[in-house]
Amino acid sequence: MEKTMFLAIALVTAAPAGAQDFQSTQALDAIVAQFAGKPMGEQGGAIAPIDRRLKLAACIAPQLEWRGENRDAVVVRCMAPAWKIFVPVAAVPRPRAAPPAPMPATTLVRPAVPVKAEPVIKRGDAVTVEAGAEGFSISRQGIAMNDAPPGGRIGIKVDDRQPPVQAIAIEPGRARLPGFAEGS
Incomplete structure (x- = not known):
């Protein structure tokens, strides 16, 4: 809640008084960097600045969220007026799980027999x-x-x-x- 409030204040103060017709992409870059916790160009930060040619309607309170579990983009969304953009992020690589230990040669492995789960919803319910x-x-x-x-x-x-x-x-x-x- 506090982060969203701060972001809204940052957007209002970052744009000059005459530029309120369109959303400042520089202000969006700043809030994306703050949201990601890393500056643009660093691992975990935006890959590049938002295209300055975008003419997005001014937004008082944009909402930011990560796209997916990989956190490979920040979704910047405005509810009124409605628009949404994706800002690519240099995703931080996650450690891979260690491969399972090999089984001894003497172990007999039987193929798994799929067990059919009982339905929780039946036709006509x-x-x-x-x-x-x-x-x-x-x-x-x-x-x-x-x-x-x-x-x-x-x-x-x-x-x-x-x-x-x-x-x-x-x-x-x-x-x-x-x-x-x-x-x-």
Whole structure:
């Protein structure tokens, strides 16, 4: 919260009074560097400055977040007026896990037999489909079109005039749309 507030103040003070028609890309570079914790050009910082030719509408409070687990880009988003840009970052390499130790030659290894998980949602069950992100969530009731184990794909009919939506089964009577974080 404090970081977002500081970033908003930095943007307002960084742009000259007559330049409020467009967002200052230099100010965005500064807040990206602050968010990443590394200056531009260093490992963990932005690879290059934001293109000065971009004419983004001025934003009072841009929101920043990492893209993915690799943290290879910072997503800078403005809600009003709506725009979003991705700033590539020189991702910090993560240590790789050590390879498993080789097994002794005398060990007999049997191929794993896949165990079919029991479905938590069955065809015809009433299901609540959820989607959301930080700050909002939405849910809708529907009918399961097939059986699905936890984490399995399931078709859910939410509207008689539309094809079923694809969701991921979580628990009995509950599924979420792919691409949305669980527990939002």
